[in-house]
Amino acid sequence: MTLPPLRIVFAGTPDIAATCLQAVLNAGFTVAAAYTQPDRPAGRGKKLQASAVKQLAQQQGIPVCQPPNFRDPAEVAALAALQPDVMVVVAYGLLLPQTVLDIPRLGCINVHASLLPRWRGAAPIERAIEAGDSETGITIMQMDAGLDTGPMLDIATCAILADDTGDRLRERLAALGASTLVTTLEALQRGAAQATPQPAQGITYAHKLTREEACIDWSQPADALARRIRAFNSANPCWTTLGEHRIKLWQATAGEGRGAPGVVLSTGHDGIRVGCGQGILSLQTLQMPGARAMPAQDVLNGHKALFTVGAQLGATA
Secondary structure, eight states, X not given: OOOOOOEEEEEEOXXXXXXXXXXXXXXXXXXXXXXXXXXXXXXXXXXXXXXXXXXXXXXXXXXXXXXXXXXXXXXXXXXXXXXXSEEEEEXXXXXXXXXXXXXXXXXXXXXXXXXXXXXXXXXXXXXXXXXXXXXXXXXXXXXXXXXXXXOEEEEEEEEOOTXXXXXXXXXXXXXXXXXXXXXXXXXXXXXXXXXXXXXXXXXXXXXXXXXXXXXXXTTSBHHHHHHHHHHHTTTSOEEEEETTEEEEEEEEEEESOOOOTTBEEEEETTEEEEEOSBSEEEXXXXXXXXXXXXXXXXXXXXXXXXXXXXXXXXXXX
């Protein structure tokens, strides 16, 4: 027996969402419209740039909707007029009011990049790395009015590798999320999807990354700083200061040893070794102001006098 096709509305914004949208299209589902954030200024020229989802939707001839929010009853009515069976939400960036959640016949489902209820909230990928978690994954969730509190339709696990950055882990989770989403949509189409309440224990919140916390506090342990640098890589790069220079830190490794927090202990082919509250942090990839990110040895070739033994990082704001 041929199953009736699902009428899908897709809502998402960044690359991870575009990966899921492409998988939905590859699986043969019809997407009636794509909702995404309004175009934002980007790059040095601050020109308006379309989201990854908008670009893909336009390539595929899918109507694009970019409401700033759903406070306007006309925006809610326009969504209702699409008569979706299900709304798929992936890193959309807008909170959906109950009036929107109630529109699709099968509700709204969310692809969330953690094993709920761990890391509810805005930055689950980065917070999992920063915390030293060994495992994360994808949860397909039936959305409700809470913050990532709805019942789970499917889960898939993914190991966090010792050298994972936020970007590397995000790429793997995007692929995992896309395949798990297709499986869930197929189950919804068959009427076979079953929702399970989230566990009451183990709830944590992945708060949005801030510029302030990206500033390295050298009194913290080296292993914690190394994880934060890997986690924040590209999304909100960690940084420190050296004199008047503000330096972005892209890659670092923790090791044993002792030294005053923030003080350069040695430099060489193994990086720029800096004392921490506990252990030593070896800076491997740095970005000086106005330059691209480079290996530590290349930075030293151009700024050796700056990174002298005894120099104090983080001495000025």
